[in-house]
Amino acid sequence: MIHLISGKGGVGKSTVAAALAWHLAANGRRTLLVELGDRSYFRHVFQADVGAHPVQINSHLTVTRWEGEVCLKEYLLHLIKIERVVNLFFDNKVMKALVQAAPALKELALLGKITSGVRRIGPALPYDEIVVDTYATGHFRALWRAPMGLAEAIPFGPMGEQSRAIVAAMKNPEQVRYYVVMIPEELPVTEGLELARDIQNELEQQPHLVLNRWLESPLRLEQLKAFHGHGFADYLSVLLERQNHSCKTAESRGLPFARLPWLFTNNVSERIAKLAPHMEAL
Amino acid sequence: MIDLLKRHRVLICAGTGGVGKTSLSASLGVLAAQSGLRTLVLTIDPAHRLAQALGLEKQAGVDVPVPAVPGLHACMIDPRSEFDEFVLGSVDNTIAKGLFNNRLYQQLVSNLNGSQEFTSLVRLLKSVRDPNYDLVILDTPPTQNAVDFLKAPERLYALFQDTVIGWFAHPEKEESFIKRTLHRGTRLVTTALEAVTGSKFIAELKDFFTHISHLRGRISEISWQVGDLLHAESTGFILVTGFDETKLKEALEFQADLQGENLHLRAVIVNRWFPEWSEGSHQWSAEWSHSADFKELKEFYERFSEFFRQRQEAYDRFVHHLGQTGADPSPVLKLPDFKNTVQGIEDLTRVATTINEKWRSLP
Numbered sequence: 001m002i003h004l005i006s007g008k009g010g011v012g013k014s015t016v017a018a019a020l021a022w023h024l025a026a027n028g029r030r031t032l033l034v035e036l037g038d039r040s041y042f043r044h045v046f047q048a049d050v051g052a053h054p055v056q057i058n059s060h061l062t063v064t065r066w067e068g069e070v071c072l073k074e075y076l077l078h079l080i081k082i083e084r085v086v087n088l089f090f091d092n093k094v095m096k097a098l099v100q101a102a103p104a105l106k107e108l109a110l111l112g113k114i115t116s117g118v119r120r121i122g123p124a125l126p127y128d129e130i131v132v133d134t135y136a137t138g139h140f141r142a143l144w145r146a147p148m149g150l151a152e153a154i155p156f157g158p159m160g161e162q163s164r165a166i167v168a169a170m171k172n173p174e175q176v177r178y179y180v181v182m183i184p185e186e187l188p189v190t191e192g193l194e195l196a197r198d199i200q201n202e203l204e205q206q207p208h209l210v211l212n213r214w215l216e217s218p219l220r221l222e223q224l225k226a227f228h229g230h231g232f233a234d235y236l237s238v239l240l241e242r243q244n245h246s247c248k249t250a251e252s253r254g255l256p257f258a259r260l261p262w263l264f265t266n267n268v269s270e271r272i273a274k275l276a277p278h279m280e281a282l
Numbered sequence: 283m284i285d286l287l288k289r290h291r292v293l294i295c296a297g298t299g300g301v302g303k304t305s306l307s308a309s310l311g312v313l314a315a316q317s318g319l320r321t322l323v324l325t326i327d328p329a330h331r332l333a334q335a336l337g338l339e340k341q342a343g344v345d346v347p348v349p350a351v352p353g354l355h356a357c358m359i360d361p362r363s364e365f366d367e368f369v370l371g372s373v374d375n376t377i378a379k380g381l382f383n384n385r386l387y388q389q390l391v392s393n394l395n396g397s398q399e400f401t402s403l404v405r406l407l408k409s410v411r412d413p414n415y416d417l418v419i420l421d422t423p424p425t426q427n428a429v430d431f432l433k434a435p436e437r438l439y440a441l442f443q444d445t446v447i448g449w450f451a452h453p454e455k456e457e458s459f460i461k462r463t464l465h466r467g468t469r470l471v472t473t474a475l476e477a478v479t480g481s482k483f484i485a486e487l488k489d490f491f492t493h494i495s496h497l498r499g500r501i502s503e504i505s506w507q508v509g510d511l512l513h514a515e516s517t518g519f520i521l522v523t524g525f526d527e528t529k530l531k532e533a534l535e536f537q538a539d540l541q542g543e544n545l546h547l548r549a550v551i552v553n554r555w556f557p558e559w560s561e562g563s564h565q566w567s568a569e570w571s572h573s574a575d576f577k578e579l580k581e582f583y584e585r586f587s588e589f590f591r592q593r594q595e596a597y598d599r600f601v602h603h604l605g606q607t608g609a610d611p612s613p614v615l616k617l618p619d620f621k622n623t624v625q626g627i628e629d630l631t632r633v634a635t636t637i638n639e640k641w642r643s644l645p
Contacts, residue, residue, distance in 0.1 A: 008299065008300055009298060009299020009300030009301070010298075010299060010300020010301060010524055010529075011300065041528060044527075044528065044531075104386070104389045136299045136300070138327075145389075146389065149385060149388065149389050150385075150389075150483075152385070153385035153386075153483075153486060154483050154486065157483060159483050160483070185623065186329070186331075186623050186625075187329045187623070188300075190329065190330065191329075217582070218578045218579075218581070218582055219575055219578060219579055219582070223575050224579075226570075226573070226575065226576075227570060227575075227576060227579060230579075231558075231559035232559045232579070232583045232586070233579060234559070234621070235557055235558060235559040235621045236579075236582075238621040238622060239621065242623070264585055264586075264588070264589045265589075266526070266527070266589070266592045266593050266596060268527070268528075
């Protein structure tokens with residue numbers, strides 16, 4: 001199964017992705033945690049040099065980082081089979097500029113790689129689960145719209161076929177699952193729910209909603225009223241009200257829904273380990 | 283802060299997504315307008331309520347006066363139509379139409395990676411020339427890395443390199459061109475590209491580059507102008523960052539990148555620093571002291587405070603590095619996490635006041 005995680009910036013996507021991977025691995029699933037792009041976040045988290053070569057974190061968890069350009073190269077190698085030609089292709093100044101600039105090529109290569117296992121393309125990946133920490137909402141849309149646009153634009157040829165196969169995998173609930181991460185605040189919820197709606201409409205899938213940083217207060221809203229005027233109590237009241245409202249809004253969508261607790265730790269590794277058991281609900 | 287606003291023609295709020303750039307840009311706009319500067323805030327995709335407060339909910343792409351704030355205008359940039367307008371203003375209609383119909387062009391303008399940044403800069407250039415404004419504040423689009431924004435024109439310009447356009451737009455010259463510029467084996471490359479993508483894709487690419495080659499002159503002109511504008515002494519950057527260790531690390535990288543490019547970072551705003559209550563009063567009446575609930579509330583409060591104490595340590599490390607990187611470290615402004623979501627004009631005004639007060643109390 002492929003798990004794709006997105007949400008508004010700053011909601012804790014990477015932490016949630018890592019916690020999900022951690023949880024799956026702890027349950028005996030061979031899990032690959034993937035981050036995208038040229039900078040590594042998990043490098044700080046796992047104190048490992050996370051690059052194109054997967055790094056083994058524990059017996060079942062492996063972390064890697066995929067870049068569009070590298071994926072494109074791999075994909076070309078798969079199609080052309082002759083490394084010398086592929087290298088020529090990439091050492092070529094024109095091709096370099098083209099890959100940098102041409103819209104949608106890198107996105108296509110990334111999704112191609114992510115879905116290669118389920119499409120049975122290339123060597124089988126030795127993993128049961130692939131968890132991808134993707135992009136923030138806007139960029140994530142652009143990611144999946146790339147193969148959709150190309151599938152429409154190019155009726156014939158390998159690239160058109162590849163695009164259509166990717167789209168088919170992305171729409172298959174047995175193969176790909178979506179997670180929209182939010183925190184109990186108005187903006188992240190609104191933006192998250194918009195993304196969820198687009199996933200439903202365009203990918204015909206039911207995304208999982210994850211409400212991160214849910215504060216368990218020892219006192220309920222009614223109890224807090226007694227301490228009106230106390231700065232902290234007032235703050236807490238506003239926060240709890242907002243939290244309840246966000247939760248109701250998110251729940252009302254009738255999508256699979258889970259809450260992850262606010263944790264009193266600034267240590268990311270510790271946070272991941274503590275959140276992992278909560279992923280059971282998903 | 284008012285002096286800083288008055289010294290600039292352009293202020294650019296940069297930072298990664300989710301740190302509150304949009305509401306801070308708007309607040310700075312309010313502060314500037316209150317200080318008598320005719321100000322325009324250029325923003326991208328503000329949240330619904332904020333857009334309403336700024337009077338932006340109906341129309342994109344035009345400057346509208348912000349209700350209740352004399353001297354302040356706001357504009358929501360619509361990257362798609364801005365790009366189309368740019369094309370229409372740069373080439374004749376037939377070519378523009380050809381481009382609009384090309385699928386890859388459609389991908390390019392709807393893909394957030396690059397075109398949004400480019401269109402904001404195009405729009406910024408236009409607004410700076412508007413004699414009706416003393417100051418233009420630009421809220422930058424959400425990027426994964428704050429630095430992406432700066433590299434956008436460069437990335438887009440890569441599309442217009444002679445080599446790429448020459449290769450695709452003038453197929454009849456292909457033979458000689460290849461002989462001139464490319465390594466041995468280019469034939470293989472062409473064949474490979476065609477094998478991979480299919481001839482339809484190549485046709486689409488050629489079409490794309492043929493049309494877009496007409497834009498080259500304008501784009502390069504714009505790139506120069508943008509470069510000049512960004513480097514001007516009257517253009518300042520304000521880095522907005524959140525308060526966690528990764529965000530702060532990114533902020534450090536951004537600062538280094540700005541310095542590397544000789545751009546002027548004028549301030550760092552660490553947003554949502556501490557919750558509002560950490561600075562407020564926590565007086566309680568004597569009658570509460572026997573309440574079991576209050577005991578619990580106090581314990582909870584202590585837990586929170588300890589959490590923030592730890593976070594302070596991360597920040598101290600950040601400031602230490604910041605001091606080490608440059609001879610002239612930028613002032614760091616710390617804003618609290620307001621308990622209410624910043625969305626109405628009153629909220630923006632409150633943030634503006636806080637910014638000004640905090641700025642004044644900086645050493």
